[in-house]
Amino acid sequence: MLEIKGLNVFYGEVQALHDVDMFVGQDEIVSIIGANGAGKSSLMKTIMGENRPKSGEILLHGESLVGKHTHNIVKEGVIYIPEGRKIFYELSVKENIEMGAYSRKLTPKQLQEEMDYVLDIFPRLRERINQAGGTLSGGEQQMLAIARGLMGNPKLLMMDEPSLGLAPIIVDEVFDVIRTIREQKHIPIILVEQNAYMALSISQRTYVLELGYVTASGKSMDLIESEEIKKSYLGG
Amino acid sequence: MKKNTRLITMLICLAAALLLPLGISSHYNQVLLNQTVVYIIVALGLNFTMGLSGSFDFSTAAIFGLGSYTTGLLTTKLGINPWIGVVAAIGMGAVVGLVLGFPSLRLRGIYFVLATLGFLEIVRQLLSNMTWLTGGTNGVANIPALEIFGFSLGESRNFYYVALLFLVIGIAISYRIIYSKWGRTLIAIKDNEIAVDGCGIDKASFKIKAYIIGSCFTAFAGSLNAHLFQFIHPADFTFDFTVRFIMMLMLGGLGTIPGCVIGGIVVTILPEMLKFLGEYYWLAFSALMLVMMMFIPYGFASIPDVIRKKVKRAGGKD
Ligand SMILES: Nc1ncnc2c1ncn2[C@@H]1O[C@H](COP(=O)(O)OP(=O)(O)OP(=O)(O)O)[C@@H](O)[C@H]1O
Ligand SMILES: [Mg+2]
Numbered sequence: 001m002l003e004i005k006g007l008n009v010f011y012g013e014v015q016a017l018h019d020v021d022m023f024v025g026q027d028e029i030v031s032i033i034g035a036n037g038a039g040k041s042s043l044m045k046t047i048m049g050e051n052r053p054k055s056g057e058i059l060l061h062g063e064s065l066v067g068k069h070t071h072n073i074v075k076e077g078v079i080y081i082p083e084g085r086k087i088f089y090e091l092s093v094k095e096n097i098e099m100g101a102y103s104r105k106l107t108p109k110q111l112q113e114e115m116d117y118v119l120d121i122f123p124r125l126r127e128r129i130n131q132a133g134g135t136l137s138g139g140e141q142q143m144l145a146i147a148r149g150l151m152g153n154p155k156l157l158m159m160d161e162p163s164l165g166l167a168p169i170i171v172d173e174v175f176d177v178i179r180t181i182r183e184q185k186h187i188p189i190i191l192v193e194q195n196a197y198m199a200l201s202i203s204q205r206t207y208v209l210e211l212g213y214v215t216a217s218g219k220s221m222d223l224i225e226s227e228e229i230k231k232s233y234l235g236g
Numbered sequence: 237m238k239k240n241t242r243l244i245t246m247l248i249c250l251a252a253a254l255l256l257p258l259g260i261s262s263h264y265n266q267v268l269l270n271q272t273v274v275y276i277i278v279a280l281g282l283n284f285t286m287g288l289s290g291s292f293d294f295s296t297a298a299i300f301g302l303g304s305y306t307t308g309l310l311t312t313k314l315g316i317n318p319w320i321g322v323v324a325a326i327g328m329g330a331v332v333g334l335v336l337g338f339p340s341l342r343l344r345g346i347y348f349v350l351a352t353l354g355f356l357e358i359v360r361q362l363l364s365n366m367t368w369l370t371g372g373t374n375g376v377a378n379i380p381a382l383e384i385f386g387f388s389l390g391e392s393r394n395f396y397y398v399a400l401l402f403l404v405i406g407i408a409i410s411y412r413i414i415y416s417k418w419g420r421t422l423i424a425i426k427d428n429e430i431a432v433d434g435c436g437i438d439k440a441s442f443k444i445k446a447y448i449i450g451s452c453f454t455a456f457a458g459s460l461n462a463h464l465f466q467f468i469h470p471a472d473f474t475f476d477f478t479v480r481f482i483m484m485l486m487l488g489g490l491g492t493i494p495g496c497v498i499g500g501i502v503v504t505i506l507p508e509m510l511k512f513l514g515e516y517y518w519l520a521f522s523a524l525m526l527v528m529m530m531f532i533p534y535g536f537a538s539i540p541d542v543i544r545k546k547v548k549r550a551g552g553k554d
Contacts, residue, residue: 050433074436086431088424099424103436145431152436 001026001188002047002078002156007056009039009046009212016042018212020056024156024188029178031191031199031220033233034209040192041083043209044160048080049073060156075103077155083164083192085141087148089134093125096133096144100151118147121177139170146177150185157181158190163198171195175202196233200224208233249497253400257393267391268508270464273399274457276500279484280406280493281453284446286482287491288419290426291443295336295352296481298359299451301473302328303458305363308376308468318382322459329455333448341443348443356475363470375469382463395464402460406453410493413449422446426491487528489535498536 002024009017016039024030032040045051047058049070058065065073074080088096097115106114119126122143128136136144142162149157159178163171175198182189193199200206200220208216208229216223223229260266278300285293306328307321316324332355340351363370370376381390382398389395413419425432425439432439462468480503488499506524510517532539 048433069438070433071436071438074434080434082430082434086428086434088427088431090423090427091420095420099421099431099435099437102421148431148435152434 001061002190003057003059003062004047005057005059007043007046007058008054009042009051010054011042011051016051016212017046017053020209020212020214022207022214022217024190026188027182027186028205029182029189029191029203031193031203031206032209033193033196033199033206035194037211038209039212040209041160042212044080044082044158044190044192047073047078047158071103074152077153078158079149079152079154079156080158081145081149081160081162083160085138085145087133087136087141087144089132091133092130093133093136093144094129097125097147097151100148101153104153114151114153118150121150121180122147139166139173142166142170142174143177146174146181150181154185154187156188156190158192160192161194162191163193163195171198178202196229197224200229200234250404254397257396263391266393266396267464268505270391270395270399271461272501272504273396273403274460274464275481275484275504276497277399277403277406277457277460278454278481279488279496279500280410281450281457282481283410283485283491283493283496284413284422284450284453285443287485287495288414288422288426289443289446291341291447292349293352293447293450294349294475294478295332295355295451296454297473297475297477298352298356299329299332299454300458300461300477301359301363301468301470302332303455304462304468304473305370305376306455307459308379308462309369311380312376312378318380318463322382322456322463325455325459326452329451329453330448332455333451334444337444337447337451341447342440356478360470360473363473370470373470375467376462377467379462379466379468381466382460389463390466391464399460399464402456407493407497410496414493418442418445423491483525485535487525487535489537492535492537495535495537502536 004020004022007017007020008015020043032043034040042051046053047065049065049068053066060076060078065078088099091099097118098111101111101114124140125143125147128140133141133144146159146162162174162178166174178189178191179202181187191199191203200223203220205218206220206223207214208223216226216229257266257269260269278296282293282296285291303325306325307318310316310321310324311318336351336355337348340348364373366372381388382395383389384394384398387394389398421437421442425442429439484499484503485495486499487502488497489495507517507521510520513520
C-alpha cells in the first residue's frame with residue numbers, strides 16, 4: 001500500500017528525518033511513536049506533499065507521491081488529520097464535515113448518505129450540527145476533525161496525535177472510533193501518538209522514531225514487551 | 237426573521253442613498269459623493285483578497301491606476317467610446333490579476349505581498365516615465381465623460397446614480413459569491429489553511445480566482461474614476477492610496493460587505509469633514525482611526541453583534 005524508502009527531510013540546514021524506511025500494508029493499523037520533536041509530524045507532512053524530501057521515495061501502490069501537490073494526494077485517498085485539531089472555527093459542524101468531501105463529486109443525496117454515516121459514528125456531532133466549529137469542546141473538535149477526514153473517502157487514513165490534550169474517557173472514545181473505522185472501512189490507518197501504550201495496544205505494527213531516525217520497529221505485541229520501549233515510552 | 241431584518245436594512249440604506257443627492261447643493265459635495273461610491277466598489281474588490289481569502293494585497297492603487305489609464309488612453313488617443321474603455325479596463329484588471337496572482341499565490345509565504353508591493357512601484361514608475369504613452373507626470377487630460385442615452389454623466393448627480401447602480405450590482409455579486417460553496421471555501425482558507433489542504437482543496441487556485449475578481453472590481457472603479465474627473469495623474473496611485481482601502485476594510489470589518497460600505501463612506505468622507513483643521517486634518521483623521529480601531533477591533537460591521545451579545549448577557553442575569 002504505502003512504502004517509504006530512504007527518506008531524508010531537511011528544514012533549512014537542520015535534518016528532521018534520516019533515512020526513514022517504512023511500510024504500511026492493506027488493512028492494518030500502524031503506529032508511530034516518539035518523543036516531542038522526533039519528526040513524527042514531519043514524516044506525515046512529507047507524505048502529504050507539504051514538505052519536499054531531499055532524497056528518498058514515497059510510493060502509494062507503487063506510484064510516487066513525491067512532488068505532487070497536497071490536494072492531488074488527498075484526491076488519491078490519502079487523508080491526513082493533522083495534530084491540534086485543525087477544524088474551521090467559523091464554519092458550522094455541518095459545513096466542516098461537508099468540506100471534507102470537497103474533492104469528490106457527490107450528488108446531494110450521496111453527500112447526505114455519507115454525512116449520515118459519519119454522524120452515526122459521532123452522534124455527539126449530530127446534536128451540534130449547526131453549532132460553529134470553534135464553539136465545540138476539545139474532544140468534540142477532534143471527533144469533528146476525524147469526521148471530516150472520513151468524508152474524503154480515505155484509502156489511507158493518517159492521524160496525528162488524536163488523543164493529545166483529551167481526558168482519558170474521551171481518549172478511549174477516540175480509540176474506539178479508530179477501531180470502528182478500520183472494521184467498517186477496511187482501510188489502513190497510520191496513527192501517530194505520544195500515548196505509546198494506547199498506540200501499541202491498538203496497532204498491529206509500530207515504528208519508533210527518535211531524533212529523526214527509526215530506532216525500532218516490529219509487531220506492537222512484541223514491542224510492548226521490550227525492555228527498551230518499556231523504559232523509554234511506557235514509564236518503566 | 238434575521239433575513240428580513242437584513243433585507244429591510246438594505247432597502248432603507250438604498251432609499252437613503254437614492255435621496256441623498258437631493259439634500260446636496262454644492263458641486264464639491266456631489267463630487268465627493270460620486271467618489272465615495274467609486275471607492276466602495278474598490279473596497280468590495282479588495283475584500284475578495286484581504287477580507288475573504290486573507291492574502292495581504294498592496295496592489296490596489298496600481299490596479300486602480302491601470303484601470304484609469306486603460307480607458308483614459310483608449311478614449312483620448314484612439315477616440316474609443318468610453319463604455320468600451322470601461323470594459324477594456326475590466327479586462328485589464330483580469331489580466332493583471334492572473335499574471336500577478338498566478339505565480340505569486342502558488343508559492344507559500346510572503347511572495348504575494350512582495351509581488352503586489354513591487355508591482356505598485358513598477359506601475360507608478362511606468363506611468364510617470366513612459367511619457368510617449370502616458371503623458372508622464374503631466375497625466376492624461378480631457379478624458380471624455382461617460383454618457384447614457386445622450387445624458388452626460390461628468391461630475392454630476394447623473395454619475396452618482398449610474399455609479400450607485402453599479403455599486404448595487406457589485407454588492408449583489410459579492411453576496412452571491414460569499415454565500416456560494418466557493419465563498420465558503422474562501423472563508424475556510426482564511427480560517428485554517430492547513431485544514432483546507434487536508435480537504436483536498438487547491439487553495440492557490442481559489443486565491444488566484446479571488447484576486448482576479450477583486451482586480452476586475454478595482455480596475456472597473458478606476459475607469460469610472462477616470463471618467464468622473466476626466467483627468468488622471470500618476471501621483472494619484474501611490475502606496476498611500478492603497479493604504480486608504482486597507483483602512484476601509486479594517487475599520488468597516490474585514491470580510492463583510494456592510495463593512496466595505498461603511499468603511500468606504502467613513503474613510504472617504506471623514507477626512508473631508510476634518511479639512512477645517514487645515515494642515516492637521518490628516519493627523520486628526522489618523523488619530524481618530526486609531527481610536528476607532530482600538531474600541532471596535534472587528535470594525536463597524538461587528539457592532540450589531542457586539543450589542544446583541546451584550547443584551548443577551550444582560551438578559552441572562554435577570
Ligand atoms: N516548519 C519547520 N521549520 C523548521 N523546523 C521544523 C519545522 N517543523 C518542524 N521542525 C523541526 O523538526 C523537528 C521535528 O518536528 P516534528 O513536528 O516533526 O516533531 P513531532 O515528532 O511531530 O513532535 P510532537 O510530538 O511535539 O508533535 C523538530 O526539531 C522541529 O523543531
Ligand atoms: Mg507532531
